[in-house]
Amino acid sequence: METIKWAVNHMPKTEDSQLKVMALDEVEKARAFHESFPQYSITPLVKLDKMAGRLGLKEVYVKDESYRFGLNAFKVLGGSFAMARYIAQQVGKDVSELPYNVLTSDELRKTFGQATFFTATDGNHGRGVAWAANKLGQKCVVLMPKGTTQTRLNNILAEGAQATIEEYNYDECVRMANDLANKTEHGIMVQDTAWDGYEEIPAWIMQGYGTMASEANEQLDDFGCERPTHVFIQAGVGSLAGAVQGYFANRYPENPPKVIVVEAEAAACLYKGAALGTGELQIVDGDMVTIMAGLACGEPNTISWDILKNHVDSFVAAPDWVAARGMRMLAAPVKGDSPVTSGESGAAPFGALSCIMCMDEYKELREHLGLDESSKVLLFSTEGDTDPERYESIVWGGNSR
Numbered sequence: 001m002e003t004i005k006w007a008v009n010h011m012p013k014t015e016d017s018q019l020k021v022m023a024l025d026e027v028e029k030a031r032a033f034h035e036s037f038p039q040y041s042i043t044p045l046v047k048l049d050k051m052a053g054r055l056g057l058k059e060v061y062v063k064d065e066s067y068r069f070g071l072n073a074f075k076v077l078g079g080s081f082a083m084a085r086y087i088a089q090q091v092g093k094d095v096s097e098l099p100y101n102v103l104t105s106d107e108l109r110k111t112f113g114q115a116t117f118f119t120a121t122d123g124n125h126g127r128g129v130a131w132a133a134n135k136l137g138q139k140c141v142v143l144m145p146k147g148t149t150q151t152r153l154n155n156i157l158a159e160g161a162q163a164t165i166e167e168y169n170y171d172e173c174v175r176m177a178n179d180l181a182n183k184t185e186h187g188i189m190v191q192d193t194a195w196d197g198y199e200e201i202p203a204w205i206m207q208g209y210g211t212m213a214s215e216a217n218e219q220l221d222d223f224g225c226e227r228p229t230h231v232f233i234q235a236g237v238g239s240l241a242g243a244v245q246g247y248f249a250n251r252y253p254e255n256p257p258k259v260i261v262v263e264a265e266a267a268a269c270l271y272k273g274a275a276l277g278t279g280e281l282q283i284v285d286g287d288m289v290t291i292m293a294g295l296a297c298g299e300p301n302t303i304s305w306d307i308l309k310n311h312v313d314s315f316v317a318a319p320d321w322v323a324a325r326g327m328r329m330l331a332a333p334v335k336g337d338s339p340v341t342s343g344e345s346g347a348a349p350f351g352a353l354s355c356i357m358c359m360d361e362y363k364e365l366r367e368h369l370g371l372d373e374s375s376k377v378l379l380f381s382t383e384g385d386t387d388p389e390r391y392e393s394i395v396w397g398g399n400s401r
């Protein structure tokens, strides 16, 4: 069995100029925006008491994003907020003046006009963008990488978007969608990753993800947990990880939780950068075959990379069996705990945590992280069964794919 790899972060620090992207007042704006949606409700934070005991931890909390707006994943938080901020900018307003009912009004549509939003996606981000475009009465074009399942494509088509599965990987689809956006009149690229020269929209997307971290932090408080000691967060391009890390670094500047980034081994670009140690951004290319579809991205978000370099404790590269184990453990936790329906990309961090706590070969990492009976660990199950057939094959069928 392939083992989990990890790299402790020894990269040189930078000026940390991107941390302000996740300033708490920006995140509060995003949260107020999301709360204005009729579909909004806070997603559950599930406390796994018995599991915590079994793993040798004090507390374990899992934020269940399968309940987000009926879309089965957290991703819509980013695309919707970025689209709102873009529209606000175009019509000369602040996003706080454009809650859902104003944003979807005929009046605003007339002022803003007809646009086409472009994006590339493994599934969840594109579904969120298509959903938001549909609500706003705007057009949407979505490119999906090869290997994408028909179910994921159908979910996006159902939102009225034009969507296709291409013969290219995720990062290549991003470039293609960007070219199309540039060639289209009033075409706007809404991508959940940043590169040199494309930073504004991805920064807004990250702020949108901040809603999830802000909710979790408040829910921890309701449980009487003042602050998590450890946060495990999964990464594809790292926008989510940068958002979550950024939020907690801003929220607890004096005593931030230790953040551990978990990637799919086949696409572990952030881990690769940390293992190299110079701070230079590293790329993984090729087909990046993994069950963790949402994490199969090989080119890091440049804004996030800066935040992660300055704050993350360790980077973990997890083989597929780790995600499959996490899915099963969350579906059937210790008696007395509530189950969580967690998909491949959603369960990878929990799978990694369980291995670190239970397997001798990861004792060194466990000790390095200081994970013990006093630890309060927060994890995000970022998707439910977004690929239902594969979910059943893994959780019911006992397969690893």
Ligand SMILES: Cc1ncc(COP(=O)(O)O)c(C=O)c1O
Pocket: 073, 074, 075, 122, 124, 125, 192, 234, 235, 236, 237, 238, 239, 240, 241, 293, 294, 295, 297, 345, 346, 382, 383
């Ligand atoms: C369910 C899920 N979790 C996590 C991620 C990772 O987010 P990021 O690409 O910002 O690192 C994705 C990305 O698509 C996803 O779909």
